[in-house]
Each structure stands twice: as C-alpha cells, then as structure tokens.
Amino acid sequence: MEKIRKGIYQHFKGNRYLVLGEVTNSETRETLVLYIPLYGNFQMLVRPKAMFLDDVDKPELNYKGLRFRYVGES
Numbered sequence: 001m002e003k004i005r006k007g008i009y010q011h012f013k014g015n016r017y018l019v020l021g022e023v024t025n026s027e028t029r030e031t032l033v034l035y036i037p038l039y040g041n042f043q044m045l046v047r048p049k050a051m052f053l054d055d056v057d058k059p060e061l062n063y064k065g066l067r068f069r070y071v072g073e074s
Helices: none
Strands: 008-011 018-023 031-037 045-048 057-058 062-066 068-072
Touching: 062 068
Parallel strands: none
Antiparallel strands: 008 018, 008 068, 018 031, 031 045, 057 062
C-alpha cells in the first residue's frame, strides 16, 4: 500500500483536511492516517489508511472516485 503524503487533501464532498502522517494502532498494528479538518474545532482525527485511500461510488451525488484527493503541501 502506498505511503500517505503529508499535506492538504480534499474529501469528495468538498471539505479540506491537513494530513499529518501515518500512525500505527499499538494493539492491532493497523495503519491509520492522522489528520485535522480545516474547519470546525480542528480536532485531530484518525481513519484507517485503507478507508482513507478507498474509492467511493455515490451515484446519488454523481460521483465515483477517490474518497480523499491530495491537493498540495500545507
């Protein structure tokens, strides 16, 4: 699986996020992506890397493609 680049990503619904990097769950050894939404209260969040890199198919939104798309450095 590819390495996550640090920087700004855009979710397919439009919001932007600052990705700080990859972290590992100490119990399961699952790789997670650590990021901060660039809106709201800017709370740090994690999401499984496989889900972060996943494609989505949302016909109701007329969208098929990446869940998060890299848009540039922070």
